[in-house]
Amino acid sequence: MPQATAKAPAPWSPLLKTHLTSSKSKSFTLSTVTHHPTTGLPVPRSRTCELRGFFPEVLSLHPSAASALDAQGIDRTPSGLESDMPVFTTDIRMAKVGELGVSGGQVEGVFWLEEVQVQWRVKGRTCVFGGEGKEEEQKRVWEGVRGQDAGLVEGDWDWERMVTTYFASHSPVMRGTFRNPPPGQPRSKHPETSELKIGQKVEDLRDPVARRNFRVVVIKPEEVEMLDLSRAPDAVRKRWTVVRDGDGDTERWEEVELWP
Numbered sequence: 001m002p003q004a005t006a007k008a009p010a011p012w013s014p015l016l017k018t019h020l021t022s023s024k025s026k027s028f029t030l031s032t033v034t035h036h037p038t039t040g041l042p043v044p045r046s047r048t049c050e051l052r053g054f055f056p057e058v059l060s061l062h063p064s065a066a067s068a069l070d071a072q073g074i075d076r077t078p079s080g081l082e083s084d085m086p087v088f089t090t091d092i093r094m095a096k097v098g099e100l101g102v103s104g105g106q107v108e109g110v111f112w113l114e115e116v117q118v119q120w121r122v123k124g125r126t127c128v129f130g131g132e133g134k135e136e137e138q139k140r141v142w143e144g145v146r147g148q149d150a151g152l153v154e155g156d157w158d159w160e161r162m163v164t165t166y167f168a169s170h171s172p173v174m175r176g177t178f179r180n181p182p183p184g185q186p187r188s189k190h191p192e193t194s195e196l197k198i199g200q201k202v203e204d205l206r207d208p209v210a211r212r213n214f215r216v217v218v219i220k221p222e223e224v225e226m227l228d229l230s231r232a233p234d235a236v237r238k239r240w241t242v243v244r245d246g247d248g249d250t251e252r253w254e255e256v257e258l259w260p
């Protein structure tokens, strides 16, 4: 089993994380690709999502989550693991999840961090967790994890517990939205049922209906671009791209400074 080794952070990541700390908003625009319903041609789709942390870190645990996690016997101490892979959560019934398949999981996330006057664009491949565990996706994410405890191996990592912890980071009302009637479907065709209705509060972290719909999406960055407007007109624009070395096994980031 591969180990979580002490790799260096990506060259862009400390800066992005610092900028996010200065930013009140942690939301970003997520773009996917879908097919035009009649022509079949590729068309873009974008929507706002909330950054939940960098895998496996959870940015903010809802106050009610601590006792709920304790009740499940889930350890709340930090895992000692960190990465440069942004995480958002979503509902499997939403269109974006299906759209990931159109592009082979490729997405772009865009942050406009107004307080620091910087735009960040993160392009990469997504891995979706919360349904049936897919070993290939677990392996891909694990490759991007750095561990203080280099002895922890992928096989020891509890993926289900990770999903539960992200679920716990939502308020009971937000958890309840995973028991909403089907998102994006006509109200007239899908009336509320006793199971699926608006305004439910979910305290149980293992609520079977909500958890059936809840997903954790990890973006594994392949290209990152920063546009720093704080020094305009001489704005700083940089692009970092993952390049695989000859053997195909070692990855490194290549940095290019661009005209804005």
Ligand SMILES: Cc1cc2nc3c(=O)[nH]c(=O)nc-3n(C[C@H](O)[C@H](O)[C@H](O)COP(=O)(O)O)c2cc1C
Binding pocket: 027, 045, 046, 047, 048, 049, 050, 051, 088, 089, 090, 091, 094, 095, 096, 097, 183, 184
């Ligand atoms: C501030 C804000 C944060 C949002 N965060 C998320 C999120 O983290 N995950 C998510 O699936 N939808 C989030 N949404 C809702 C999406 O923007 C979108 O309306 C919904 O996910 C349906 O998108 P889709 O049909 O393209 O899948 C958020 C909306 C707003 C306004």
